[in-house]
Amino acid sequence: MISEYLWLLLAFPALGVLVNGLAGNRFREKTVAVIAASSIGLSLAVALGFFCEMTAAAPDARIVATTLYNWLADGALQIRIGLLLDPLSMVMVLVVLGIGFLIHIYSASYMKGDDGYRRFFVYLNLFIFFMLLLVLADNLVLTFVGWEGVGLCSYLLIGFWHQKKPACDAGRKAFIVNRIGDYGFILGILLIIVVFQTVDYRELATIVKGSHGATPGIIALMALLLFMGAMGKSAQFPLHVWLPDAMEGPTPVSALIHAATMVNAGVYLMCRVSPLLAQSPEVLLVIAAVGLITAVYAAFSALGQTDVKRVLAYSTVSQIGYMFVAVGSGMYAAGIFHLVTHGIFKGLLFLGAGAVIHALNGEQEISRMGGLFREIPATAVAFIAGLLALAGVFPLAGFFSKDAILWGSFEHFGTNFWLVAFAGALLTALYCGKLFGVFFGRKRYEGHLHRPSMLMVAPLAILAAAALTAGLLGFPMFTKDTFFARFLGFPITAITADAGALHNLEIIMTVLQGAVILVILTAAVYMFTKMRDRMAALGDAFPKTAALLAGGFGLDRINDVLFVVPVKILARFNARIIDSRIIDGAVNGMGHLTMFAGRLLAGLQTGQLRHYAFSVIAGTFLILGTALYFAGLF
Amino acid sequence: MTLYHFVGLGVVLFAIGAAGFFIRNNAVVLLLCIEIMLNAVNLIFASFARFLYGTEGQIFIFIIMTIAAAEAAVGLGIIIALYRSHKTLDMSLIKDLKG
Numbered sequence A: 001m002i003s004e005y006l007w008l009l010l011a012f013p014a015l016g017v018l019v020n021g022l023a024g025n026r027f028r029e030k031t032v033a034v035i036a037a038s039s040i041g042l043s044l045a046v047a048l049g050f051f052c053e054m055t056a057a058a059p060d061a062r063i064v065a066t067t068l069y070n071w072l073a074d075g076a077l078q079i080r081i082g083l084l085l086d087p088l089s090m091v092m093v094l095v096v097l098g099i100g101f102l103i104h105i106y107s108a109s110y111m112k113g114d115d116g117y118r119r120f121f122v123y124l125n126l127f128i129f130f131m132l133l134l135v136l137a138d139n140l141v142l143t144f145v146g147w148e149g150v151g152l153c154s155y156l157l158i159g160f161w162h163q164k165k166p167a168c169d170a171g172r173k174a175f176i177v178n179r180i181g182d183y184g185f186i187l188g189i190l191l192i193i194v195v196f197q198t199v200d201y202r203e204l205a206t207i208v209k210g211s212h213g214a215t216p217g218i219i220a221l222m223a224l225l226l227f228m229g230a231m232g233k234s235a236q237f238p239l240h241v242w243l244p245d246a247m248e249g250p251t252p253v254s255a256l257i258h259a260a261t262m263v264n265a266g267v268y269l270m271c272r273v274s275p276l277l278a279q280s281p282e283v284l285l286v287i288a289a290v291g292l293i294t295a296v297y298a299a300f301s302a303l304g305q306t307d308v309k310r311v312l313a314y315s316t317v318s319q320i321g322y323m324f325v326a327v328g329s330g331m332y333a334a335g336i337f338h339l340v341t342h343g344i345f346k347g348l349l350f351l352g353a354g355a356v357i358h359a360l361n362g363e364q365e366i367s368r369m370g371g372l373f374r375e376i377p378a379t380a381v382a383f384i385a386g387l388l389a390l391a392g393v394f395p396l397a398g399f400f401s402k403d404a405i406l407w408g409s410f411e412h413f414g415t416n417f418w419l420v421a422f423a424g425a426l427l428t429a430l431y432c433g434k435l436f437g438v439f440f441g442r443k444r445y446e447g448h449l450h451r452p453s454m455l456m457v458a459p460l461a462i463l464a465a466a467a468l469t470a471g472l473l474g475f476p477m478f479t480k481d482t483f484f485a486r487f488l489g490f491p492i493t494a495i496t497a498d499a500g501a502l503h504n505l506e507i508i509m510t511v512l513q514g515a516v517i518l519v520i521l522t523a524a525v526y527m528f529t530k531m532r533d534r535m536a537a538l539g540d541a542f543p544k545t546a547a548l549l550a551g552g553f554g555l556d557r558i559n560d561v562l563f564v565v566p567v568k569i570l571a572r573f574n575a576r577i578i579d580s581r582i583i584d585g586a587v588n589g590m591g592h593l594t595m596f597a598g599r600l601l602a603g604l605q606t607g608q609l610r611h612y613a614f615s616v617i618a619g620t621f622l623i624l625g626t627a628l629y630f631a632g633l634f
Numbered sequence B: 001m002t003l004y005h006f007v008g009l010g011v012v013l014f015a016i017g018a019a020g021f022f023i024r025n026n027a028v029v030l031l032l033c034i035e036i037m038l039n040a041v042n043l044i045f046a047s048f049a050r051f052l053y054g055t056e057g058q059i060f061i062f063i064i065m066t067i068a069a070a071e072a073a074v075g076l077g078i079i080i081a082l083y084r085s086h087k088t089l090d091m092s093l094i095k096d097l098k099g
Helices: A007-026 A029-056 A087-110 A117-136 A140-158 A165-196 A201-209 A216-233 A242-248 A251-260 A262-272 A274-278 A281-304 A308-328 A332-359 A377-391 A397-413 A415-436 A454-474 A483-488 A499-529 A532-541 A543-550 A555-602 A609-630 B003-023 B027-052 B056-086
Strands: A064-074 A077-085
Touching (some): A007 A029, A007 A117, A029 A087, A064 A140, A077 A140, A087 A117, A087 A251, A087 A262, A087 A483, A117 A140, A117 A251, A140 A165, A140 A242, A201 A274, A216 A262, A242 A308, A251 A332, A281 A415, A308 A332, A308 A415, A332 A397, A397 A415, A499 A532, A609 B003, B027 B056
Antiparallel strands (some): A064 A077
C-alpha cells in the first residue's frame, strides 16, 4: 500500500470546499452539486483502492501510517499531523465516504431551489473533510481537531435555515452540550500527555500494555474523561438532549451527521483507545451501563414522539447506546459492526423520511401521514427495509449486529443486564411498527404529492440493498471470529471452559430473540396500522404519560431548571451588577478622576504672565536652594 | 573695591529687574526689565572674570549680549503682534492662557 497517497483522501473534500466556497457563486446549482459530489466520489474511489490493497495484504501488514507535518515538538512530547489507516479507520472511512457520497447525490435533488444551495454543499464537504481527519488521525490531538471540526459543521448545518429560531436554538444547544463532553475530552488528553508524554495511539497502546507506573485510578480517570467526550458527541444519557433538537436541520444532514457518521465518533474513539480501556474493567462497566440506560431510555422516548424525524433521532440515540454496550462488553468488533449496519439503515431511514417529508410538502407529523405505500412505492419499500433492519428482523443487517451485542452483554454481564438490553430491542420493534403507519392504513394527508426524483430514490435503493446484505459481514455466525472481526483484528476475548454449552445457548437465544422481536414487530405493525385510531385514543386517554414520553422524560425541563435558569440569572447578575456597576464603574471612574484632577489643576493656569514668570524664578530658587542645602553650604 | 561690591551690585540690579517684571504691566517695560536682568548677569560674569583672572566669563558676556539683541528683536516683534491682536499692551489684561 502506498502511504504517500493517504492525504488524497482528505484533499478531495478540501478541494471541494475551496472551489465551491470561493468561486461557487458563479456556478449554477448543477455545477455546484457535481463538484461537491464528485469530490466525495473521488475520495471514495481512492478509499476503495486502499481497501483492496489492505485486504490483499497480510493481516499484520495492514497498518499504513504517514506523517505530514511535525506540528508541536516539546521534548519527549511530539504531536504530529499524521495519518493512520488501519482496518478500524478503513471501515470508518468507507462508512463516511460511502454513505456521504450517496447523501451528496440525494441532497443535490432534495435541496434544489434552496437559497443556500451552495452554502449547504460547502458545509457538507467541510464536514466530510473533518470527519475523515477525525478517523484518520494517528493521535488524540489531531482527532480532537477533527472532532471539533465536525462539531462546527454540525452546528452550522443544524442552524442551516437560520431564519427559523428553533433551528438556531437547536444549533446552539448542540454546540453547548458538546462543549460539556469536550471539556472532559480535553482534560483526558491533557492527563494522558502529563502521565505518558505521548498522544500517539500506537505508542499509547504499547505504553499501557507495558509497565507504565500509572496507578489504576489514573488510568480509569483517563478512560472516564475520554468517555465523557464520547458521551457528548455520541449523544449518550444525559448529554443526548441535543440530538432530538438537531432534527431542525435539513434531513440529509440528519442522515449523514446525526445518524450515520458524526454521532458514532464516540464509539470510534472508544475503540481507538481500547488498549487503555482494557486496563480498567470498572470503566468498561460504566460505559456499558451508560449505553444500556441510554438504549432503553431513548427507546421509550422514541415511542412517544409524534414527529417522524424525532422518532428516528431517539432511535439513533438508543442504537448508539447499544454500540456502547458492545464496547463496554469488550466486543469492539460487534460495536463497530453495529455502527456500520446502523449507519446504513439509519441513513436509509432518514433519507426515506426526507423523501416522505418532501412528498408531503414539509409535513413531519406522523399523525398526518398514512397510506403512502400506493403513492411512493419505491421509497416505501426502501423505508420498510430500513425499519426491518432497525428492528432486527432476519436476515437484515440489524439482526446480526444486534444479536452479537445482546449475546455479548449476556456473556459479559449476565442475565439481568441482557434482560434490560433485550427489553430495549423489543421497544425498538415497537416504535418501528409505529412508523409502518406512515405507509399503510387510510390516507391522512391533504394536497398534492411530490414524487421523489430519481436522484433521491437511487441512493435509497442502494442503501436498502446494503441494509439487506450487510449482515453477511457477521458470518460465520455464533463465533466471535466473523469476517468483520477478523478484518478489524481486535483481540478476541478467550472463550470460557464451558464453551460448548454456551455455544448451544447462544444459538437457542438468537433464534428465540429473533422470534420474539418478529412477533412484537408484527403486533406493533397491526396495532399502528389497522387499529391506529384506537392507539391514538390510547394516547389521549393518558395525556401525562404521552407527554412524558414525548418530552424524553422531562430531561429538557430538568436541564432548564438545573442549568439554564441559574446560568441566565448569573448572566443577568453579571450584566446588571458586575458589568455595569463594577467594570464600567472602574473604567468610567478613571475618566471622572482624571477630569476632576484636571479641573483642580486648571486653577493654576491664571493666564497672567507674571505668575508664570514668578513660578520660573521661584522654581529656580527652590532647586538652587535645595542643591546648595544638600551640598552643605548652609 | 572687592568682588563683593560688584556681585552685590549685580544682585541688586537683577532684583530690580525681576521685581519690575512682576509688578509692571506694560509689555515694553517688561522687555526692559528682562534687559536689566540680563545685564545684571553680565556684570556678575565680568566681575568674576576680572577677579579670578579667567576669560570664560568674558566670552559668556558676548554670547549673552548676542542673545539679548536677538531676544529684543523677537520680543519687539511679539509686542507689535500682540498690540495688533489685542489692541493693548497691558499684560494684566491679556490672559489667553487661563485654564
